[in-house]
Amino acid sequence: MACAALASDVEVVIGFQADGVELVRSGVANTIEAPGFPPFRKLLADFQELGGKLLVCGPCIKSRGITTSDLIDGAEVVAAGRFVAEITSSTNSLVY
Amino acid sequence: MPATVTESELQAITADKVVDARGSACPGPLLEAKKGIGTVSVGSILEIWSSDPVTKTDIGAWSAKVGHEFLGVLPGEGYERIFVRRRK
Numbered sequence: 001m002a003c004a005a006l007a008s009d010v011e012v013v014i015g016f017q018a019d020g021v022e023l024v025r026s027g028v029a030n031t032i033e034a035p036g037f038p039p040f041r042k043l044l045a046d047f048q049e050l051g052g053k054l055l056v057c058g059p060c061i062k063s064r065g066i067t068t069s070d071l072i073d074g075a076e077v078v079a080a081g082r083f084v085a086e087i088t089s090s091t092n093s094l095v096y
Numbered sequence: 097m098p099a100t101v102t103e104s105e106l107q108a109i110t111a112d113k114v115v116d117a118r119g120s121a122c123p124g125p126l127l128e129a130k131k132g133i134g135t136v137s138v139g140s141i142l143e144i145w146s147s148d149p150v151t152k153t154d155i156g157a158w159s160a161k162v163g164h165e166f167l168g169v170l171p172g173e174g175y176e177r178i179f180v181r182r183r184k
Contacts, residue, residue, distance in 0.1 A: 004123040004154075007130035008161045038124050046127050 001094065003043055006050035013086050014047070016075075017057040024056055024075045025066060048074050055082060098156075099168030106168050106179055111143035112136045118147045118175050125151040126158055133164060133182050140182055141167065147175040155180060 002012045016024055023029065023040075032040035048054070054075045061067070061077065068077055087093050099106075115132040117125035125146040132142050144155060152169045155178050159166035167179035 001123075004126055004158075007123070007126050008158055036121055038121055042124075050127075050130070 002052055003046050003050060006047065006052050011051075012047075013053045013055060013090070015055045015057070015078075015083050015086065017060050017083075021056050021060045021064065021066060024054055024072050025070055026072050029072070044072070055086065057083070098166075100165055101167050101179075103168065103170065106170050109141060109143075109167070109179060111179065112140035114143045114145065116145045117151070118145050120146070121148055122150060122154065124148075126154050129155055129158065129178075129180065133180065136182055138182050138184060142180045142182065144178040144180070145172065145175050146178060149176070152176055152178050 002014055005012050023032075024044075029041040029044050034040075037043075054072075055078045056071060056075050058077045058079050061071070071077070101109075113132055113136050115128045117128040120128065125144060125148055129142065129144050132144065136142055144151070146152075156166040158164075159180050162184075164183045165181040167181055169179070170177040
Protein backbone atom coordinates (compact mmCIF):
# COMPACT_ATOMS: atom_id res chain seq x y z
CA MET A 1 0.00 0.00 0.00
CA ALA A 2 2.75 2.44 0.93
CA CYS A 3 4.59 1.98 -2.36
CA ALA A 4 1.37 2.18 -4.36
CA ALA A 5 0.48 5.42 -2.57
CA LEU A 6 3.89 6.91 -3.35
CA ALA A 7 3.50 5.86 -6.97
CA SER A 8 0.20 7.74 -6.94
CA ASP A 9 1.92 10.96 -5.82
CA VAL A 10 0.78 10.61 -2.19
CA GLU A 11 3.28 11.48 0.55
CA VAL A 12 3.85 8.51 2.85
CA VAL A 13 5.47 8.14 6.25
CA ILE A 14 5.83 4.74 7.89
CA GLY A 15 6.31 4.66 11.65
CA PHE A 16 7.82 1.60 13.31
CA GLN A 17 7.08 0.94 16.97
CA ALA A 18 7.36 -1.98 19.41
CA ASP A 19 8.58 -5.19 17.70
CA GLY A 20 8.00 -3.49 14.33
CA VAL A 21 11.35 -1.77 14.71
CA GLU A 22 13.03 -5.08 13.86
CA LEU A 23 11.88 -4.60 10.25
CA VAL A 24 14.31 -1.74 9.71
CA ARG A 25 17.24 -3.39 11.45
CA SER A 26 20.03 -3.89 8.90
CA GLY A 27 19.81 -7.27 7.23
CA VAL A 28 16.38 -8.22 8.52
CA ALA A 29 14.59 -7.21 5.31
CA ASN A 30 16.61 -9.82 3.45
CA THR A 31 15.00 -12.57 5.53
CA ILE A 32 11.35 -11.68 4.88
CA GLU A 33 9.41 -13.05 1.93
CA ALA A 34 5.66 -13.64 1.82
CA PRO A 35 4.07 -15.83 -0.87
CA GLY A 36 2.42 -13.73 -3.55
CA PHE A 37 4.31 -10.57 -2.67
CA PRO A 38 7.59 -9.08 -3.83
CA PRO A 39 10.42 -9.67 -1.32
CA PHE A 40 10.32 -7.21 1.58
CA ARG A 41 13.80 -5.92 0.72
CA LYS A 42 12.50 -4.93 -2.73
CA LEU A 43 9.45 -3.17 -1.29
CA LEU A 44 11.59 -1.32 1.21
CA ALA A 45 14.06 -0.25 -1.49
CA ASP A 46 11.22 0.90 -3.75
CA PHE A 47 9.63 2.79 -0.85
CA GLN A 48 12.79 4.74 -0.20
CA GLU A 49 13.51 5.30 -3.89
CA LEU A 50 10.04 6.79 -4.30
CA GLY A 51 10.64 9.22 -1.45
CA GLY A 52 8.91 7.55 1.49
CA LYS A 53 10.03 8.36 5.02
CA LEU A 54 10.85 5.76 7.68
CA LEU A 55 10.44 6.82 11.30
CA VAL A 56 11.57 4.56 14.14
CA CYS A 57 10.58 4.78 17.79
CA GLY A 58 13.65 5.67 19.86
CA PRO A 59 12.54 4.12 23.16
CA CYS A 60 11.46 0.96 21.29
CA ILE A 61 14.91 0.36 19.81
CA LYS A 62 16.64 1.26 23.08
CA SER A 63 14.63 -1.29 25.05
CA ARG A 64 15.58 -3.96 22.51
CA GLY A 65 19.28 -3.21 22.55
CA ILE A 66 19.22 -1.78 19.03
CA THR A 67 21.37 1.25 18.25
CA THR A 68 20.97 3.83 15.51
CA SER A 69 23.91 2.30 13.68
CA ASP A 70 22.05 -1.03 13.54
CA LEU A 71 19.29 0.50 11.40
CA ILE A 72 19.14 0.70 7.61
CA ASP A 73 20.20 3.92 5.93
CA GLY A 74 17.40 6.47 5.83
CA ALA A 75 15.62 5.27 8.97
CA GLU A 76 15.09 8.24 11.28
CA VAL A 77 14.90 7.69 15.02
CA VAL A 78 12.17 9.80 16.63
CA ALA A 79 10.05 9.97 19.78
CA ALA A 80 6.32 10.13 20.52
CA GLY A 81 5.93 13.82 19.76
CA ARG A 82 7.02 13.33 16.17
CA PHE A 83 4.65 10.40 15.70
CA VAL A 84 1.80 12.49 17.08
CA ALA A 85 2.70 15.37 14.79
CA GLU A 86 2.82 13.12 11.73
CA ILE A 87 -0.46 11.40 12.54
CA THR A 88 -2.39 14.55 13.37
CA SER A 89 -1.14 16.38 10.28
CA SER A 90 -1.85 13.52 7.89
CA THR A 91 -4.94 13.08 5.75
CA ASN A 92 -5.21 9.38 6.55
CA SER A 93 -3.48 7.01 8.94
CA LEU A 94 -3.44 3.24 8.54
CA VAL A 95 -2.42 0.88 11.33
CA TYR A 96 -1.40 -2.71 10.70
CA MET B 97 -11.60 3.01 -15.04
CA PRO B 98 -12.91 2.39 -18.57
CA ALA B 99 -10.57 2.18 -21.53
CA THR B 100 -10.56 5.21 -23.78
CA VAL B 101 -9.85 3.48 -27.09
CA THR B 102 -11.25 0.39 -28.76
CA GLU B 103 -9.44 -2.93 -28.96
CA SER B 104 -8.94 -2.55 -32.70
CA GLU B 105 -7.39 0.88 -32.13
CA LEU B 106 -5.12 -0.59 -29.47
CA GLN B 107 -4.00 -3.24 -31.94
CA ALA B 108 -2.72 -0.47 -34.20
CA ILE B 109 -0.71 1.23 -31.47
CA THR B 110 3.06 0.94 -31.23
CA ALA B 111 4.04 1.97 -27.73
CA ASP B 112 6.94 4.33 -27.21
CA LYS B 113 8.21 2.13 -24.40
CA VAL B 114 7.40 -1.38 -23.15
CA VAL B 115 7.84 -2.38 -19.52
CA ASP B 116 7.98 -6.12 -18.86
CA ALA B 117 6.55 -6.74 -15.37
CA ARG B 118 5.58 -10.35 -16.01
CA GLY B 119 6.09 -12.52 -12.95
CA SER B 120 5.93 -9.53 -10.63
CA ALA B 121 3.19 -9.39 -7.99
CA CYS B 122 1.30 -6.36 -6.66
CA PRO B 123 2.52 -3.66 -6.27
CA GLY B 124 5.42 -4.53 -8.57
CA PRO B 125 3.75 -3.84 -11.95
CA LEU B 126 2.38 -0.53 -10.68
CA LEU B 127 5.81 0.54 -9.51
CA GLU B 128 7.27 -0.45 -12.87
CA ALA B 129 4.59 1.65 -14.57
CA LYS B 130 5.43 4.58 -12.32
CA LYS B 131 9.12 4.30 -13.23
CA GLY B 132 8.40 3.71 -16.89
CA ILE B 133 6.03 6.65 -17.38
CA GLY B 134 8.78 8.97 -16.19
CA THR B 135 11.02 7.86 -19.03
CA VAL B 136 8.65 8.79 -21.87
CA SER B 137 7.61 12.26 -22.94
CA VAL B 138 4.17 13.77 -22.36
CA GLY B 139 1.79 12.42 -25.00
CA SER B 140 3.77 9.21 -25.44
CA ILE B 141 2.40 5.75 -24.76
CA LEU B 142 3.69 3.25 -22.21
CA GLU B 143 2.82 -0.44 -22.54
CA ILE B 144 3.03 -2.59 -19.41
CA TRP B 145 3.16 -6.36 -19.64
CA SER B 146 1.77 -8.13 -16.58
CA SER B 147 0.84 -11.69 -15.71
CA ASP B 148 -1.01 -10.52 -12.59
CA PRO B 149 -4.71 -10.21 -13.56
CA VAL B 150 -5.38 -7.36 -11.09
CA THR B 151 -2.80 -5.10 -12.71
CA LYS B 152 -5.17 -3.73 -15.34
CA THR B 153 -7.62 -2.37 -12.75
CA ASP B 154 -4.71 -1.15 -10.64
CA ILE B 155 -3.18 0.74 -13.56
CA GLY B 156 -6.59 2.12 -14.52
CA ALA B 157 -7.17 3.51 -11.03
CA TRP B 158 -3.61 4.81 -10.82
CA SER B 159 -3.94 6.58 -14.18
CA ALA B 160 -7.09 8.35 -13.04
CA LYS B 161 -5.50 9.33 -9.74
CA VAL B 162 -2.29 10.79 -11.16
CA GLY B 163 -3.70 12.24 -14.37
CA HIS B 164 -2.63 9.87 -17.15
CA GLU B 165 -4.90 8.28 -19.76
CA PHE B 166 -5.71 4.60 -19.41
CA LEU B 167 -6.08 3.48 -23.01
CA GLY B 168 -7.01 -0.16 -22.46
CA VAL B 169 -5.85 -3.75 -22.39
CA LEU B 170 -4.98 -6.37 -24.97
CA PRO B 171 -4.56 -10.06 -24.22
CA GLY B 172 -1.11 -11.59 -24.61
CA GLU B 173 -0.12 -15.23 -24.26
CA GLY B 174 -0.31 -15.76 -20.51
CA TYR B 175 -0.17 -12.07 -19.75
CA GLU B 176 -1.92 -8.79 -20.49
CA ARG B 177 -0.73 -5.72 -22.39
CA ILE B 178 -1.83 -2.54 -20.67
CA PHE B 179 -1.59 0.81 -22.43
CA VAL B 180 -1.26 4.22 -20.77
CA ARG B 181 -0.69 7.61 -22.36
CA ARG B 182 1.38 10.05 -20.32
CA ARG B 183 -0.68 13.21 -19.84
CA LYS B 184 1.50 15.38 -17.62
